[in-house]
Amino acid sequence: MPFSLFTRRYDFANDRDALRHFLPWLIAFMVYLAVLALAGVLALNETAGRWNRGVAGTLTVQILAGPDAIQGNDEARVKAALGILRATPGIVRAEAIADSATAALLEPWLGGAGAIADLPLPKLIDVEMASEGSVDLQALSRRLTAAVPGASIDDHRIWLERLLRLIGTVKAIALAVLALIGIATVGTVIFTTRTGLAIHREAIEVLHLIGAQDTYIARQFAHRALMLGLKGGYAGLVLALPTLLMAGIFAHYLGASVLPQLSLGPAHWMALAILPIGVALIAMATAGVTVMRTLARLL
Amino acid sequence: MSTDGTDHVVRFENVGLRYGLGPEVLQDVTFELRPGGFYFLLGDSGAGKSSLLKLIYLALKPSRGLISLFGHDIAITPRRQLPELRRRIGVVFQEFRLLNHLSAFDNVALPLRVAGGRESEIQRNVDELLQWVGLKDQIKARPPTLSGGQQQRVAIARAVIARPKLLLADEPTGNVDDRMALRLMHLFEELNKLGTTIVIATHNQSLVNRFGHPRLRLADGSLTLEPGTETAWPREAPPLRSVSHGRGPRNAL
Numbered sequence A: 001m002p003f004s005l006f007t008r009r010y011d012f013a014n015d016r017d018a019l020r021h022f023l024p025w026l027i028a029f030m031v032y033l034a035v036l037a038l039a040g041v042l043a044l045n046e047t048a049g050r051w052n053r054g055v056a057g058t059l060t061v062q063i064l065a066g067p068d069a070i071q072g073n074d075e076a077r078v079k080a081a082l083g084i085l086r087a088t089p090g091i092v093r094a095e096a097i098a099d100s101a102t103a104a105l106l107e108p109w110l111g112g113a114g115a116i117a118d119l120p121l122p123k124l125i126d127v128e129m130a131s132e133g134s135v136d137l138q139a140l141s142r143r144l145t146a147a148v149p150g151a152s153i154d155d156h157r158i159w160l161e162r163l164l165r166l167i168g169t170v171k172a173i174a175l176a177v178l179a180l181i182g183i184a185t186v187g188t189v190i191f192t193t194r195t196g197l198a199i200h201r202e203a204i205e206v207l208h209l210i211g212a213q214d215t216y217i218a219r220q221f222a223h224r225a226l227m228l229g230l231k232g233g234y235a236g237l238v239l240a241l242p243t244l245l246m247a248g249i250f251a252h253y254l255g256a257s258v259l260p261q262l263s264l265g266p267a268h269w270m271a272l273a274i275l276p277i278g279v280a281l282i283a284m285a286t287a288g289v290t291v292m293r294t295l296a297r298l299l
Numbered sequence B: 001m002s003t004d005g006t007d008h009v010v011r012f013e014n015v016g017l018r019y020g021l022g023p024e025v026l027q028d029v030t031f032e033l034r035p036g037g038f039y040f041l042l043g044d045s046g047a048g049k050s051s052l053l054k055l056i057y058l059a060l061k062p063s064r065g066l067i068s069l070f071g072h073d074i075a076i077t078p079r080r081q082l083p084e085l086r087r088r089i090g091v092v093f094q095e096f097r098l099l100n101h102l103s104a105f106d107n108v109a110l111p112l113r114v115a116g117g118r119e120s121e122i123q124r125n126v127d128e129l130l131q132w133v134g135l136k137d138q139i140k141a142r143p144p145t146l147s148g149g150q151q152q153r154v155a156i157a158r159a160v161i162a163r164p165k166l167l168l169a170d171e172p173t174g175n176v177d178d179r180m181a182l183r184l185m186h187l188f189e190e191l192n193k194l195g196t197t198i199v200i201a202t203h204n205q206s207l208v209n210r211f212g213h214p215r216l217r218l219a220d221g222s223l224t225l226e227p228g229t230e231t232a233w234p235r236e237a238p239p240l241r242s243v244s245h246g247r248g249p250r251n252a253l
């Protein structure tokens, strides 16, 4: 850019400038939405990442409680399954999960321990693989079911992938919202800048006749858009914080047991704090370009 | 003598101007202004004086003909070079065109600021000039709070602050008393002595008579040099050629 961005000069009448009141509010609103969308994207990213890490390389083998007649066999079947699993290359660890632990896992859905005690709980084996894909799961599954009646592999991948796909969709929507907000910001700034040029047409003509370059005028409009953008942007951010906190608290109560907690780290908060600067810079660049383009059409 | 080594500051060749689809306000205007000249531009109200000046300070494009400023044919001068040409021209607009939200000081400082002048120098020059035109106490005043004559002086100060090569003044003494008018005329004379070419459009016959500068007269869309003023031209070369095309014999003035 041929002009420096910082100028204190503003040769145009302030009081005739409705934009001064209009633009910051619009930007505040857009930054408000953008902060929520961005916070959503960041939190979901974080969550998806955590799930992926937590679940990758693990699977659970489930052995249904046998019919009453063979109930006594449960222990034997678990042992058989463990034997097969431990003998499988690529599996580093296979541990049976104690009944009490299984009961605890199911408690949120089924109620207190008393209710669970009588149920035929499946036996669960927690399996850890050396790495994702180091074990042929289908072959393993076939061998298990052949040797141990009622055994099946519960690959977390299946439901995890569904969840991740859902998160991906939500993220895509949030990103689209961010992009739309960017486009709307550009559109708004183009519109308000053109209006400003029309309002100040007389002064602009005088400046031209006095020998002002377009850049002299563009610089002033750009700097002004930057300032109004920062003002509106940080107002929007401040307004978005209570909403974010509410959403966090709400998510906590709603789904502490179902969803891993949505949370933002320091880097994420930093990104949110910088967002208004980004929007203000977009406003500045847009205003500058709009002025240059509009003036280029004059004599 | 001018910056571009050309022998004219302004040259018009067969320039015609019409507003929209209206009649031609100016027809076949042909003339040259030489560096260092001092001209009065006369003509009845509505004769086209302001229109002619607007063509020179590039606020209007001619409907036809050629206009050359400091040796630049303005029809082929790229837009981004126009500011540089305009900075060599100081204009006192008939209706002043001061920026009402800026102080007298800031109005006068504008030409220096758009040209990227240093603030310390601007401060000194503007203060000095405003004092000279008798507006020392109105430095911070905004134009709407000034009298017509005071506004006119701000407008004049703005036109001369950057020491233009060419000064175009449209009725610059229309709103001031005779004493101030004389004082302003002396300002223009000073500037002229420093090499600025000056064109003053005016109705003030007593001023015109008092200063014996060449008189350009606009009537019926044509520009002529008034007979009897050639002698006022300080140089040996004719100050102005006016050639009428297709209307009687060529009469070089």
Ligand SMILES: Nc1ncnc2c1ncn2[C@@H]1O[C@H](COP(=O)(O)OP(=O)(O)OP(=O)(O)O)[C@@H](O)[C@H]1O
Residues within 6 Å of the ligand: B019, B022, B025, B043, B044, B045, B046, B047, B048, B049, B050, B051, B052, B094
């Ligand atoms: N913007 C315009 N649109 C249409 N016609 C115009 C415009 N400006 C001037 N005219 C016409 O051009 C003619 C010359 O006007 P101009 O202002 O140049 O006259 P002038 O000699 O400066 O008059 P005065 O001495 O009153 O200032 C007039 O007939 C006027 O009506």
Ligand SMILES: [Mg+2]
Residues within 6 Å of the ligand: B049, B050, B051, B094, B170
């Ligand atoms: Mg006029």
